[in-house]
Amino acid sequence: MAASAESVPTVRGKLTANAPLAPLVWFKSGGAAQWLFEPRDAEDLSAFLAALDPAVPVMALGLGSNLIVRDGGVSGVVVRLGKAFATVEQVDGTTLRCGGGASGILVSSTARDAGIGGLEFLRSIPGTVGGFVRMNGGAYGRETCDILVECDVVLRSGQRKTLSVAELHYTYRHSELPDGAIVIGATFHGHADEPAAIQAEMDRIAASREASQPLRSKTGGSTFKNPDGHKAWQLVDEAGCRGLTMGGAQVSEKHTNFLINTGNATSSDIEALGEEVRRRVREKSGVELQWEIQRVGKAG
Structure with missing residues (x-):
């Protein structure tokens, strides 16, 4: 179902009609979003979804790295989590709490600086925490399910909920995240390690990617x-x-x-x-x- 201007709730963040998506995805192709919503914070997102007609489709967009947006565009609302969700903070000696919009590079670099090992593989995945959690993103022998403790989501109804890793029923590149749910945060757990050793592993992964993948394309x-x-x-x-x-x-x-x-x-x-x-x-x-x-x- 399409969403008319009259039916779209007011927001505190940014809401754009007929927003081109090609500039926001890695393929640099495809049509526009009927509506592109960049919420100011989790409360803004929750209130918007609660007030939006349940028949209007909603999808989340991260860095757009693992996505083909078809040329006819996307009906309904595309939600893009901006700087307010691109946060990473240390909880304890082996745990990080990350916003759904944080990149793999930011998460792995913060883990390195905190002496938390086991998250180096995120350096190699060109996406955000929300995408990793949804798709059980992985590389170089590790997957999101190996490090995730729990994730915070806003359901399509606007309700906020915390889901444990067990509740996502992870398989290869797949989770059972509820339809329309948007991941706004995740808690990752690693192990204590020396920052120099973590950096060495990140460098190894980066060099391997550069040698084998068309990263400049x-x-x-x-x-x-x-x-x-x-x-x-x-x-x-x-x-x-x-x-x-x-x-x-x-x-x-x-x-x-x-x-x-x-x-x-x-x-x-x-x-x-x-x-x-x-x-x-x-x-x-x-x-x-x-x-x-x-x-x-x-x-x-």
Whole structure:
């Protein structure tokens, strides 16, 4: 259901109609949000959702790294958590409390300075705490479920709730976060370690990413989930898709589980290329690749 100007509640933060989303996502493609809401604080978000017609769809947007926004744009409200939610504070010698808008780099750097190990892998994930919690984000042998204690969410009803890690029923790149819930904070637990050792691990991870991934390109990160017993990039490569193009979209030559906007790709180009890769992999190996990148909105 679309939300008319008359039906949208007043806010203390920033509410923008027909807001272009392409500048806010890594692919730099796609349509506009019917409404883009940047709440001033958790109370602003909670009050807005409580007053908004329950039929109006709501989705959260972090750094836009793992997302294809289709060319027809997104109906309803897109919520973007800004600086008010980009906080990280130390609770004790091994625990951090983080806002839902805090980046992986901020969280891992704060952990390093506090001598908290085990969170280094967040340095390598181009997203925010809200996205990590929702998708069980992971890399280099670690996942969010390994470090999460609990998360704070605002439900679609506007109710605020704290969920334990057990209540999210994590599996690979998936949680059972309630539909429409927005993660506004999370508590992460690590272990005591020397800041120099933590920095060394972060440097190792950063160097590995730089060497293997097309970080300077307009991309969306890992495109497909790794199927059981397989590496997605290897299946894509074996299906002859390295460098494959469709419109302005291309399968990365550097890492075949990354799609790239070479300059003027539409979201339709990018998604169609991904579907063609899935078809070729299925034909070659019989494996059905599943999208890891989220695809939202209407076709253009």
